Amino acid sequence: MAEAEESPGDPGTASPRPLFAGLSDISISQDIPIEGEITIPVRSRIREFDSSTLNESVQNTIMRDLKAVGKKFMHVLYPRKSNTLLRDWDLWGPLILCVTLALMLQRGSADSEKDGGPQFAEVFVIVWFGAVTITLNSKLLGGNISFFQSLCVLGYCILPLTVAMLICRLVLLAKPGPVNFMVRLFVVIVMFAWSIVASTAFLADSQPPNRKALAVYPVFLFYFVISWMILTFTP
Amino acid sequence: MATTAAPTGGTRNGAGPEWGGFEENIQGGGSAVIDMENMDDTSGSSFEDMGELHQRLREEEVDADAAAAEEEDGEFLGMKGFKGQLSRQVADQMWQAGKRQASRAFSLYANIDILRPYFDVEPAQVRSRLLESMIPIKMVNFPQKIAGELYGPLMLVFTLVAILLHGMKTSDTIIREGTLMGTAIGTCFGYWLGVSSFIYFLAYLCNAQITMLQMLALLGYGLFGHCIVLFITYNIHLHALFYLFWLLVGGLSTLRMVAVLVSRTVGPTQRLLLCGTLAALHMLFLLYLHFAYHKVVEGILDTLEGPNIPPIQRVPRDIPAVLPAARLSSTMLNATAKAVVVTLQSH
Numbered sequence: 001m002a003e004a005e006e007s008p009g010d011p012g013t014a015s016p017r018p019l020f021a022g023l024s025d026i027s028i029s030q031d032i033p034i035e036g037e038i039t040i041p042v043r044s045r046i047r048e049f050d051s052s053t054l055n056e057s058v059q060n061t062i063m064r065d066l067k068a069v070g071k072k073f074m075h076v077l078y079p080r081k082s083n084t085l086l087r088d089w090d091l092w093g094p095l096i097l098c099v100t101l102a103l104m105l106q107r108g109s110a111d112s113e114k115d116g117g118p119q120f121a122e123v124f125v126i127v128w129f130g131a132v133t134i135t136l137n138s139k140l141l142g143g144n145i146s147f148f149q150s151l152c153v154l155g156y157c158i159l160p161l162t163v164a165m166l167i168c169r170l171v172l173l174a175k176p177g178p179v180n181f182m183v184r185l186f187v188v189i190v191m192f193a194w195s196i197v198a199s200t201a202f203l204a205d206s207q208p209p210n211r212k213a214l215a216v217y218p219v220f221l222f223y224f225v226i227s228w229m230i231l232t233f234t235p
Numbered sequence: 236m237a238t239t240a241a242p243t244g245g246t247r248n249g250a251g252p253e254w255g256g257f258e259e260n261i262q263g264g265g266s267a268v269i270d271m272e273n274m275d276d277t278s279g280s281s282f283e284d285m286g287e288l289h290q291r292l293r294e295e296e297v298d299a300d301a302a303a304a305e306e307e308d309g310e311f312l313g314m315k316g317f318k319g320q321l322s323r324q325v326a327d328q329m330w331q332a333g334k335r336q337a338s339r340a341f342s343l344y345a346n347i348d349i350l351r352p353y354f355d356v357e358p359a360q361v362r363s364r365l366l367e368s369m370i371p372i373k374m375v376n377f378p379q380k381i382a383g384e385l386y387g388p389l390m391l392v393f394t395l396v397a398i399l400l401h402g403m404k405t406s407d408t409i410i411r412e413g414t415l416m417g418t419a420i421g422t423c424f425g426y427w428l429g430v431s432s433f434i435y436f437l438a439y440l441c442n443a444q445i446t447m448l449q450m451l452a453l454l455g456y457g458l459f460g461h462c463i464v465l466f467i468t469y470n471i472h473l474h475a476l477f478y479l480f481w482l483l484v485g486g487l488s489t490l491r492m493v494a495v496l497v498s499r500t501v502g503p504t505q506r507l508l509l510c511g512t513l514a515a516l517h518m519l520f521l522l523y524l525h526f527a528y529h530k531v532v533e534g535i536l537d538t539l540e541g542p543n544i545p546p547i548q549r550v551p552r553d554i555p556a557v558l559p560a561a562r563l564s565s566t567m568l569n570a571t572a573k574a575v576v577v578t579l580q581s582h
Binding site for chain 1: 347350351353354355356357358361386389390393394397400401404414415416417
C-alpha cells in the first residue's frame with residue numbers, strides 16, 4: 001500500500017487521499033538521511049539500522065559508541081554553544097564518569113576506624129539523584145528540555161571534576177604539606193568553574209531567559225558537593 | 236495505520252490520537268510529564284531502543300496486513316486459519332490495552348505538573364523574600380501574607396545540606412553506621428518536613444489560619460538565618476561570636492516567623508503555645524547544628540589529656556601544630572581567632 005512505504009513522519013496523510021495517489025509511483029530510497037532539526041524520530045533510519053546493528057560485530061558497536069562518547073567529551077572540554085549533547089544524548093558517558101569517580105573516591109574498607117569517606121554507593125547515589133533533582137527543578141521552572149537530555153548534560157559535565165580527581169590523586173602521592181593542599185585546592189576550583197561553565201552553555205538555552213539564575217544555582221550546589229568530596233579525599 | 240500507540244499523557248489532543256503526543260511536544264510548554272512515554276523525543280539517538288517499540292509496532296502492522304492478506308486463504312482452510320487470526324487479534328488487543336493502561340497510570344503518578352505552580356517565581360522575588368525573612372513585622376493585627384512557593388525553601392534546605400557537609404568534614408566527624416551525606420540530608424529535610432508538619436498540626440489544634448504549603452514556605456525561608464550563621468561559624472570558631480550570631484540572626488528569623496503566626500492566630504493561649512514551640516524548636520536546632528559538628532579533635536586530645544576528661548565532652552580546644560596541613564586554612568583562622576581572644580582577654 002502506498003502509505004506504508006512513505007516516510008511515516010508525514011502528519012498530513014493519516015488516511016490515504018486521492019491527492020497523494022500519484023506519489024506511489026515515486027520510490028523513496030531509504031538512504032536519504034533525515035537529520036537536523038526535524039523532531040520526528042528518524043524511524044526510517046532506525047529501521048535501516050535495526051537490521052544492520054544486529055548483525056554487526058560487537059567490536060563495531062563498541063567502537064561506534066566509544067567514538068560518540070569521545071566526541072561528546074571533546075564538546076564538554078571545549079564548551080561552545082552547540083546542541084550535540086542535547087540532540088544525540090546518551091547515558092554511557094555519564095555512567096563511565098560516575099563509576100570512575102566513585103571507584104577513585106571510595107575509601108578502602110581495611111581501616112574502618114577512620115571510615116569517614118564516601119563509599120561507592122554514596123557517590124553513585126549523590127550523582128544520579130542530584131542530577132534527577134536538578135532536572136525536575138529545571139522542568140518545573142518552565143524549561144523545555146527533556147528528562148534524559150538534562151541527565152546527559154549534567155553527567156557529561158562531571159568530566160572536568162573527574163580529571164581533577166585524577167590530578168589530586170597524583171598530587172597526593174607527593175609529600176603532604178601546605179603546598180600540596182594549595183595545589184589541589186587550585187585544581188579543584190578551576191575544574192569546578194569549568195564544569196559550571198560547560199553545563200550552563202548547554203542548559204541555559206532551554207530555560208526562560210529571566211530564570212536562568214534560578215536553574216543554575218542547584219547546578220552550582222551539585223558540583224560544589226562533588227568538588228568538596230574530591231578536595232577532602234585523603235587516601 | 237490507526238492502530239499505532241496512543242500516548243495518553245496529554246490533555247490537549249487536537250490531532251488524531253497517534254499524533255497527540257507529537258503536538259504536545261512541539262508546543263514546548265506542554266505537560267511536564269517525565270516523557271519516557273513520549274517516543275517522539277528521542278530524536279536521532281542511535282543507542283536508544285525507544286524506536287524499537289515503534290519498529291515492533293510496524294512489524295506487527297505488517298504482520299497483521301500479511302495475516303489479513305492470507306485470511307482470505309485461511310477461510311478456505313476452515314477453522315484452523317480462523318483460529319490463528321482470532322488469537323492474533325486477541326493478543327494484539329490485549330497488548331494494546333495493557334500498554335494504554337500502563338501509560339495512563341504512569342502519566343497519572345509521574346505527572347509533576349501538580350508542583351508547577353509552586354515553582355513559578357522570578358529571581359527578584361526570591362531575593363526579596365530572602366531578605367524579608369530576616370525582618371520581623373510589627374503589625375500583628377492583620378493576617379500577614381505568606382508566599383506559597385517551594386523553590387526558595389527547597390534551595391535553602393539543599394544549601395544547608397551543603398554547609399552541614401562542609402562543617403562535618405572540617406570537624407572530622409565520624410559516622411559509624413551511615414554516611415555523611417545521608418546524615419546531612421536526613422537532618423535538614425527531616426527538620427524542614429517534620430517540624431513543618433508538627434507546627435501545622437499544632438496550628439490545626441490552635442485554630443490558626445495557615446495551610447501546609449504556607450508553613451513549609453515559612454519554615455523554609457526561616458532556614459536562611461541558619462545558613463548564614465553556620466556558614467560563618469563553621470569557619471571561625473569563636474564561641475562568643477557564635478552566641479552573638481545565634482541570638483541576633485537566629486532570633487531575627489524566629490521573630491519574623493513568630494510574628495507571622497501571631498498575626499494568624501486568635502487567643503493568647505493559642506498564640507503562646509504555637510509561637511513558643513516554633514521559637515524553641517528553631518533556636519534549639521541552630522544550637523544543635525553548631526555543637527554537634529563542632530571542630531574537635533577527639534582522638535588525639537583524649538590520649539593527651541588522659542582519662543580525666545570524659546570522651547563525649549565537646550569543648551573548643553587548641554589545635555596543635557602537628558596536624559596534617561590539609562586543614563591549614565582552618566588552622567590559620569583558628570590561630571587568628573585565638574589571637575583575637577587573647578587580645579580581648581588581656582584588656
